[in-house]
Amino acid sequence: METSPSAAWNEVWAATCKAVEDKIVPSLVRTWILPAELTNTVESQNSAEIELTAPNDFTANWILDHYKATLESTLSQLSGKACVLKVLSRGDQVVDEAPLVVHRSPEAAPVLAYAEVSPETKAIAAGLDPRFTFDNFIVGASNQFGNASAFAVAERPGQQYNPLFLYSSPGLGKTHLLHAVGNYVLRKFPRYRVHYVSAENFVNELVDSLQRHKMPQFRAKYRESFDVLLIDDIQFIAAKKQTEEEFFHTFNALYGAKRQIVVTSDRPPKEIENLEERIRTRFEWGLVGDIAPPEIETRIAILKSKAEREDIYVPDDVATFIATHIRSNVRELEGILIRLQAQASLTGAEISLEMAREELKGQVPEEGHSVTVESIQAAVAEHFQVRVADLRSHIRSQPTALARQIAVYLVRKYTKLPLKEIGQHFGGKDHSTLNHALKKIERELESDPAIQASIQAIQNYL
Numbered sequence: 456m457e458t459s460p461s462a463a464w465n466e467v468w469a470a471t472c473k474a475v476e477d478k479i480v481p482s483l484v485r486t487w488i489l490p491a492e493l494t495n496t497v498e499s500q501n502s503a504e505i506e507l508t509a510p511n512d513f514t515a516n517w518i519l520d521h522y523k524a525t526l527e528s529t530l531s532q533l534s535g536k537a538c539v540l541k542v543l544s545r546g547d548q549v550v551d552e553a554p555l556v557v558h559r560s561p562e563a564a565p566v567l568a569y570a571e572v573s574p575e576t577k578a579i580a581a582g583l584d585p586r587f588t589f590d591n592f593i594v595g596a597s598n599q600f601g602n603a604s605a606f607a608v609a610e611r612p613g614q615q616y617n618p619l620f621l622y623s624s625p626g627l628g629k630t631h632l633l634h635a636v637g638n639y640v641l642r643k644f645p646r647y648r649v650h651y652v653s654a655e656n657f658v659n660e661l662v663d664s665l666q667r668h669k670m671p672q673f674r675a676k677y678r679e680s681f682d683v684l685l686i687d688d689i690q691f692i693a694a695k696k697q698t699e700e701e702f703f704h705t706f707n708a709l710y711g712a713k714r715q716i717v718v719t720s721d722r723p724p725k726e727i728e729n730l731e732e733r734i735r736t737r738f739e740w741g742l743v744g745d746i747a748p749p750e751i752e753t754r755i756a757i758l759k760s761k762a763e764r765e766d767i768y769v770p771d772d773v774a775t776f777i778a779t780h781i782r783s784n785v786r787e788l789e790g791i792l793i794r795l796q797a798q799a800s801l802t803g804a805e806i807s808l809e810m811a812r813e814e815l816k817g818q819v820p821e822e823g824h825s826v827t828v829e830s831i832q833a834a835v836a837e838h839f840q841v842r843v844a845d846l847r848s849h850i851r852s853q854p855t856a857l858a859r860q861i862a863v864y865l866v867r868k869y870t871k872l873p874l875k876e877i878g879q880h881f882g883g884k885d886h887s888t889l890n891h892a893l894k895k896i897e898r899e900l901e902s903d904p905a906i907q908a909s910i911q912a913i914q915n916y917l
């Protein structure tokens with residue numbers, strides 16, 4: 456027997472929307488679930504079919520794709536009946552082209568992205584940052600290959616270079632280009648399904664799916680529902696057996712169906728340690744390219760473009776000064792610009808060369824003054840109130856361990872000594888321990904203000 460939703464069901468639905476906030480991020484509940492309305496319920500003694508109507512096909516499919524199981528279990532719990540969810544769409548969309556994705560298992564979502572949803576909305580849904588585009592990527596000799604290959608892939612996904620493998624040291628635009636591919640594809644091919652994920656999140660999602668017995672859904676999602684899959688920092692899957700196994704099958708499924716795969720890494724395939732050979736070879740099937748640190752003209756152009764976009768006035772001599780001294784990381788270049796801007800607005804003064812000099816003090820070794828391993832160890836020991844001898848030992852307790860990692864980072868940065876030699880100054884640490892320390896500090900420098908402040912303070916002593 457069919458009824459319009461009764462007051463009781465409306466209450467169950469309202470309670471469900473609240474309850475799922477524990478399982479789904481509240482902002483996503485607001486974006487995807489709240490816009491849907493409870494429009495009908497068909498009840499029998501022990502079960503109920505719950506009909507929702509979403510504002511458009513895109514949202515309807517999104518709910519089915521991502522939240523069906525969660526909603527069904529919550530509805531069942533709250534109503535005491537086995538609930539089955541059906542989601543309709545209010546907008547009648549006409550599909551004017553054959554969908555790109557034709558074969559799906561029942562687990563895979565019956566999804567097509569429709570032209571009516573704005574590219575920004577779709578970008579966010581795809582995990583993309585709409586701010587990273589080809590338009591605002593400054594091209595010079597160093598990154599020309601990376602830019603051109605990414606653009607070619609975005610123009611003709613799955614048809615030319617597959618997979619595309621881009622690598623570089625940190626801060627040179629890999630993530631930017633990956634997002635640019637996704638954003639461009641969504642504009643050019645409004646119904647393609649694009650997905651961006653960091654390898655780290657891919658691993659987390661896999662672990663989560665294993666724990667919750669959701670592997671069929673995980674597999675359907677990655678193997679069958681995307682036309683373009685973008686995975687950032689793929690080196691992260693190395694030495695994780697089960698992840699590599701899943702990735703291998705994901706890769707094969709997508710590759711076999713001519714879907715585009717783009718991955719980035721901090722090093723070329725053959726240098727990723729502990730990566731399964733069969734995955735390494737697959738990376739080499741397509742196009743492998745690197746991004747080198749930008750040359751001075753490109754660095755100046757990046758600074759100016761960023762300043763213009765942020766509406767910051769930077770005199771030419773300042774741009775040149777910064778670009779001369781910050782050479783190997785665009786993220787750092789941008790960071791300085793933002794700090795100068797902050798200072799200018801605090802003091803009400805315009806950004807000047809003096810201000811820039813002051814800001815870069817410590818990062819720019821003064822002439823005639825050389826920074827040595829010993830001077831760095833002494834400055835770090837002083838800052839953390841530990842003994843220099845401990846930095847050279849194997850003591851693992853805090854703060855010695857952190858101090859040592861920071862010292863390693865600074866020694867690498869200022870002396871450019873080979874890792875092997877650096878290890879000798881730190882009690883014979885091996886290559887992988889040092890790499891781990893460098894990575895960790897680089898990561899924390901981006902996210903942890905306390906670490907940023909410590910390093911800044913130490914640099915000022917040097």
Ligand code: ADP
Pocket residue numbers: 587591592593594598623624625626627628629630631632757785786789
């Ligand atoms: P990676 O992923 O290689 O570590 P990102 O893509 O995160 O580097 O880049 C770091 C920052 O530098 C981002 O804000 C990015 O927009 C910017 N950036 C890097 N290269 C360029 C470029 N050629 N033009 C404009 N911005 C760039």
Ligand code: MG
Pocket residue numbers: 629630631687
């Ligand atoms: Mg990145």
